[in-house]
Amino acid sequence: MPFDLLNGGVLGLILIAFVVLTVLKGVRMVSQGEKWIVQRLGKYHQTLEPGLNFIIPYVDTVAYKVTTKDIVLDIPSQEVITRDNVVIIANAVAYINIVQPAHAVYGIEDYEHGIRNLVQTSLRSIIGEMDLDAALSSRDQIKAQLKHAISDDISDWGITLKTVEIQDIKPSPTMQLAMEEQAAAERQRRAMVTRADGQKQAAILEADGRLEASRRDAEAQVVLAKGSEESIRLISSAMDGKEMPVVYLLGEQYIKAMNDMAQSNNAKTVVLPADILNTVKGLVGDKLKTQ
Numbered sequence: 001m002p003f004d005l006l007n008g009g010v011l012g013l014i015l016i017a018f019v020v021l022t023v024l025k026g027v028r029m030v031s032q033g034e035k036w037i038v039q040r041l042g043k044y045h046q047t048l049e050p051g052l053n054f055i056i057p058y059v060d061t062v063a064y065k066v067t068t069k070d071i072v073l074d075i076p077s078q079e080v081i082t083r084d085n086v087v088i089i090a091n092a093v094a095y096i097n098i099v100q101p102a103h104a105v106y107g108i109e110d111y112e113h114g115i116r117n118l119v120q121t122s123l124r125s126i127i128g129e130m131d132l133d134a135a136l137s138s139r140d141q142i143k144a145q146l147k148h149a150i151s152d153d154i155s156d157w158g159i160t161l162k163t164v165e166i167q168d169i170k171p172s173p174t175m176q177l178a179m180e181e182q183a184a185a186e187r188q189r190r191a192m193v194t195r196a197d198g199q200k201q202a203a204i205l206e207a208d209g210r211l212e213a214s215r216r217d218a219e220a221q222v223v224l225a226k227g228s229e230e231s232i233r234l235i236s237s238a239m240d241g242k243e244m245p246v247v248y249l250l251g252e253q254y255i256k257a258m259n260d261m262a263q264s265n266n267a268k269t270v271v272l273p274a275d276i277l278n279t280v281k282g283l284v285g286d287k288l289k290t291q
Contacts, residue, residue, distance in 0.1 A: 025057035035101045037064035047101055066101035070162060073112055075119045079172065086132040090169040092146070094119055100158025107157040115154055119164065122149040132171070139166045 029052055030036050036048040040060050048055075048062070055062075077091040094115060098104045108114050126145045127135050135142070143166055151161045171179060 022057045026054055028053045028055060028062065033067060033069050035066050035068055035098075036062045037066065037101055037105055039063040044102055044106065064101065064105045066098055066104060068098060068101075071096050071098070071112070073115055073119075075116055075123075077168065078120055078124070080124050080127045080135075082127060082130055082132045082135050084131045086175055087172040088127070088132065088135060088169060088175070089172060090123055090127060091167050092119055092123060092164055093167055094150075094164045095162040096154070097160050097162055098158060099160055103156070103158030111154075111157050111159060114157070115150070115159070118150055118153055119146065122146055125149075127169075136169060136171075139169065142166055142169075 028036065028048055030048045030050045032050045034050065036053075038045045038048060038055055038060050040056070044063075045060060073094045073096060075092040075094060077089050079087050080090050081087055096115060098111075104111050123142070123146060126142055126149070130138065130142075143164060146164050146166075147161060150164065154161060170176065
């Protein structure tokens with residue numbers, strides 16, 4: 001009798017455990033931000049939405065738990081050859097969202113690996129149609145073309161591409177060194193051109209200065225000549241033609257020259273001739289005699 005009671009108690013505990021396990025297998029609580037894929041006897045049956053769900057224990061099984069949050073996929077760096085045969089390095093980051101979990105898990109073996117490969121091949125194709133300068137300065141264009149090329153393909157997997165961003169796009173180290181040398185040579189050329197332009201402008205300004213000075217010297221000589229002419233005319237008129245005006249003017253210049261000589265630092269003693277008029281006449285010579 002006690003042995004029967006013991007066996008009955010064990011069976012009862014087993015039965016209770018079986019019932020509890022069955023209930024637990026039949027009740028599923030899906031968290032917000034997830035969707036669960038349920039298979040019935042190995043085939044897709046339904047997708048569990050967030051919240052409390054019931055399935056048939058031992059018949060239905062949760063095969064996949066898929067997040068419905070945005071997924072960030074890093075696209076590894078890769079070497080890309082531009083249309084002008086320049087090797088550049090580019091990588092990107094893609095933001096995707098699974099809208100149809102069944103398509104994502106049954107449509108492709110590994111959707112993340114598939115999207116990474118798709119982005120890399122599309123990136124190579126887009127940049128391969130561009131020259132180096134266009135590739136380095138057209139991130140927005142590359143981004144738009146990349147998004148357009150990928151969106152249709154991954155939509156078959158129940159995935160939407162929110163956006164894709166080009167993280168880095170830069171020349172290879174050897175190409176970067178060549179570009180730096182080219183930029184340095186271009187800056188040096190511009191400096192030489194700027195220096196030559198400055199020297200040219202300086203020479204032009206200097207020549208203009210000499211020309212203007214010569215023009216003003218000539219004008220000054222004309223003014224002085226007219227002044228001398230007027231002086232001679234006035235002196236001739238004052239002396240009524242008794243003496244030659246030039247004698248007066250030469251005498252005046254002679255006295256001024258002697259005065260300057262006397263004030264010179266090298267001059268020790270200056271002696272003026274007593275008969276300045278005859279001295280001046282002697283300087284004029286034959287011309288005075290003709291008057």
